[in-house]
Structure formats: structure tokens, C-alpha cells
Amino acid sequence: MDEKFSHISAHPLKMRTCVRSVYVLLLLFQPLLIYPVGVSTRAVLPLKDKNDIEQPGLQAPVVNQHIKEGKESENILPPDHIDAVRLEQDGDLNKDFHKEVLLGNHEDLEARNPNETEKMLRVVFEKVDVDSDGLIKDQELEDWIVVKIQEHFDEAVRENENIFLTLDPDKDGYVTWKEYLKKFLIDKGFPTQLADQHMDDYESLHLPDDVKDKIIRYRFRWSEADEEPQDNRLSEKEFLAFMHPEHSGKMLETWVKDIMRGLDTNGDGIITEAEFSALPEGQVDEQWEKADRDWQEERKAEFQRVIDLDGNGRVSMEELKLYVDPKNPNHAKAEAHNLIELVDSDRDGSLSLEEVLAGRDVILGSKMVDTGQSLHDEF
Numbered sequence: 542m543d544e545k546f547s548h549i550s551a552h553p554l555k556m557r558t559c560v561r562s563v564y565v566l567l568l569l570f571q572p573l574l575i576y577p578v579g580v581s582t583r584a585v586l587p588l589k590d591k592n593d594i595e596q597p598g599l600q601a602p603v604v605n606q607h608i609k610e611g612k613e614s615e616n617i618l619p620p621d622h623i624d625a626v627r628l629e630q631d632g633d634l635n636k637d638f639h640k641e642v643l644l645g646n647h648e649d650l651e652a653r654n655p656n657e658t659e660k661m662l663r664v665v666f667e668k669v670d671v672d673s674d675g676l677i678k679d680q681e682l683e684d685w686i687v688v689k690i691q692e693h694f695d696e697a698v699r700e701n702e703n704i705f706l707t708l709d710p711d712k713d714g715y716v717t718w719k720e721y722l723k724k725f726l727i728d729k730g731f732p733t734q735l736a737d738q739h740m741d742d743y744e745s746l747h748l749p750d751d752v753k754d755k756i757i758r759y760r761f762r763w764s765e766a767d768e769e770p771q772d773n774r775l776s777e778k779e780f781l782a783f784m785h786p787e788h789s790g791k792m793l794e795t796w797v798k799d800i801m802r803g804l805d806t807n808g809d810g811i812i813t814e815a816e817f818s819a820l821p822e823g824q825v826d827e828q829w830e831k832a833d834r835d836w837q838e839e840r841k842a843e844f845q846r847v848i849d850l851d852g853n854g855r856v857s858m859e860e861l862k863l864y865v866d867p868k869n870p871n872h873a874k875a876e877a878h879n880l881i882e883l884v885d886s887d888r889d890g891s892l893s894l895e896e897v898l899a900g901r902d903v904i905l906g907s908k909m910v911d912t913g914q915s916l917h918d919e920f
Contacts, residue, residue: 609728609729609730615728615729616704616728617704617707617708617721617724617725617728618725618755618759619759619762619783619784619785619786620784620785622635622637623635623697623785623787623867624637624641624693624696624697626638626787626865626867627843627847627864627865627867627872628800628864628865630786630796632799632800632803632804634839634840634843640904640905641689641693642686642689642690642873642876643665643685643686643689643880643904643905658901659898659901662897662898662901662904663894663898665897666894666897668685669681669682669685671684675893675894676891676892676893677881677891677892677893677897678890678891679874679877679878679881679890679891680877682877682880682881682892683873683874683876683877684873686872686873686876686877687873690867690868690872690873693867694787694788694867694868697781697784697785697788698781698788701777701780701781701784701785702777704780704784705777705780707724708720708721708724708780714776714777715774715775715776716774716775716780717773717774718760718763718773718774719740721763722739722740722756723736723737723739723740725755725756726739726746729752731746759783762783763775763783765783765791765792765795766779766780766782766783766789766792767779768791787865787866787867787868793862793865793866794862796865797858797861797862797865798858800861800865801858801861804816804817804819806819810857810858811855811856811857812855812856812861813854813855813856814841814844814845814849814854817840817841817843817844817848817856818837818838818840818841818844820833820836820837844856846879847864847875847879848860848861848864850863880903880904883900883903884896884897884899884900884903884904886899886900
């Protein structure tokens with residue numbers, strides 16, 4: 542990402558900085574760390590001193606030029622973006638949320654012209670308008686959103702099953718960390734022979750920093766998902782929690798705590814509007830100052846309208862969890878109310894087809910989606 546834009550989309554959690562800090566701590570305090578049963582400290586990352594590695598005869602293969610980038614090389618990694626969840630895993634706002642809870646499964650969207658987009662919205666309107674009276678009411682929209690959120694949950698389960706099968710070739714119902722790490726390295730472009738060698742000798746490869754960061758981050762997440770007895774391997778259910786924390790109460794709790802730590806700058810256990818909308822540190826060019834202001838206004842609006850349920854300007858851990866948890870029964874109700882409030886131009890408490898078409902930018906997430914896109918084949 543261009544450095545000029547990085548601070549705009551970046552979140553105060555500064556995940557990459559945190560990962561590097563963990564790496565330093567691991568190097569300095571490795572003997573003090575307590576790992577789950579069956580987990581070797583050497584299984585996390587290379588710990589040999591750099592000078593030792595560079596001694597003649599101990600030089601590790603350097604294959605950085607062969608490292609693959611992009612989504613196809615990281616299919617088995619937990620997604621940064623989770624459909625129908627208000628926050629990204631780094632704590633940034635999910636800008637596709639409105640689109641996801643209204644349109645459902647949109648991975649196969651194809652570019653269409655504006656006329657076809659209007660046809661799409663007409664089809665959606667008819668599906669939401671269950672009683673066919675020409676108006677979408679609160680309850681109809683709420684029920685629709687519940688269905689769409691469940692579809693995203695079901696899709697995540699299906700995708701998890703497919704990935705798990707590829708990682709469990711012996712079909713014993715478990716995937717070990719070594720099996721997972723090997724597949725990760727191969728997908729990133731490491732030859733199978735070198736990946737196998739790395740499983741037995743963690744100093745055998747010079748890993749690029751970004752690859753090392755991912756291994757560290759997901760190694761700790763793997764341990765979090767590994768329920769008792771912690772045996773350094775995950776069942777399909779545990780692997781689902783690893784990939785999608787929103788499917789696990791324990792992982793969701795950890796995720797919320799991480800977000801709270803990143804946002805709660807004074808450590809009082811409460812997030813204020815100022816903390817939630819605080820810009821990351823650093824100076825920006827004058828030309829990007831408007832983008833900064835827009836970013837802050839967007840987060841302030843989200844805080845006031847959706848997160849701060851009692852309107853006291855303070856969000857507790859429990860409120861933050863309710864906000865993040867897509868299975869919170871109040872989510873669909875609040876989203877339906879908010880969308881009607883934003884699009885209902887005649888203030889009659891319901892949406893006509895004309896209002897839906899006129900408010901397409903809000904419904905589709907404004908800049909979140911190209912107006913030349915259509916729904917999944919289900920529509």
C-alpha cells in the first residue's frame with residue numbers, strides 16, 4: 542500500500558508493529574514463555590543467532606525472490622475481512638457491511654451497467670417485501686438481514702470444511718501445526734523439499750519479514766483455538782474457530798479484548814468516542830487532510846449510531862462485544878432501523894421501491910460498491 546494512504550486505512554491497533562514487537566520479545570524472553578503442551582518453542586520461528594546462521598556451512602537457502610503474494614497464495618490463512626461483521630479483524634470499519642447484510646453472498650458479483658443494477662434492486666425489494674404491499678417495514682427488513690447473516694455463517698462453514706480436507710490428507714480428523722505450516726510455505730512458493738526441511742530444522746530457511754510476521758501471528762492464534770487437551774493439533778471445529786473467530790465464543794472474546802487494548806489509550810477499560818475516532822500518529826500531506834477528517838467523521842457516526850447503545854459516550858467491553866458479534870440478535874434490528882432511517886425520505890417508517898432506488902448509494906454502501914455490480918446467482 543502507498544505510504545500516503547497507509548495511515549488512512551490503518552487502525553490504531555498497528556497490528557504489524559505489534560507482531561514485530563512480539564518477535565523481539567520472543568527472541569529476548571524465549572525461556573520465560575510458556576507454550577501449550579506438545580508445542581515446541583522452536584516451532585514458532587527461527588531463534589538461532591544471526592551470526593551463527595551466517596557462519597560458513599550454515600547458510601540457509603534464500604528464496605525470497607520466489608515468494609508468491611496475493612490472495613491465491615494465502616487461501617488457508619484466516620481472512621482479514623469477515624462478511625457481515627461490522628469490524629475488520631484489525632479493528633477498522635467493515636465498509637461493505639450494508640451490502641453484505643442486504644445482498645447476502647456477493648463473492649461472484651459481475652460488473653453490470655446501472656440499468657441492470659436497478660433491476661437487481663427491484664428483485665431484492667420484492668423478496669424483502671414479504672406481504673407484497675409495496676412497502677418494506679422494519680420487521681421485514683430485520684428478518685431479511687437475519688437470513689443474510691446466517692448465509693454468511695453457513696458459507697464460512699462450507700469453506701472451512703473444504704480447506705480442512707486439503708490440510709488433512711490422512712483423514713484422521715485433525716490438522717497439526719506442522720501440516721498447516723508446510724502447506725502455508727508451499728502456497729507461498731517454497732519448494733516442497735525446502736518446506737519439508739523447514740519442518741525439521743526451523744533455521745533451514747531465511748524467511749522474509751512479512752512471512753515471518755504471519756507465522757508468528759497465526760501460531761499464537763492456533764494455540765488460542767486449540768482447546769483442552771492442547772495437543773498442537775486442531776479438529777475441524779477448532780480449525781473453524783481459528784479461521785473465523787466469530788464462530789467461537791472464546792475466540793470472539795479474545796478478538797474483542799485485542800480491539801479494546803488497541804483503542805483504549807488510557808487503559809481505563811472504556812472506549813470513548815474520541816478514542817474510537819482517534820487518528821493514527823504521524824503527519825500527513827495537506828492533500829490528505831480531508832481524507833483524515835472523513836475517516837474520523839465516519840467512525841464518530843458509527844460510534845454514536847451503533848456502538849454506544851445507551852448514549853453515554855462510553856463503550857464498555859460488553860458493549861464492544863455486542864457490537865462485534867454478528868449473532869447478536871439486536872444487530873439485525875438496529876441495522877434495519879438505521880437503514881430505514883437513512884433512506885426513508887417521507888418519514889413514514891417504511892421504504893417504498895422509489896425510496897430504495899433513490900437511496901441506492903446508502904443501501905449498497907455508497908462508495909463501497911460499484912453501481913455496475915449485481916447480485917449472486919441466487920437473484
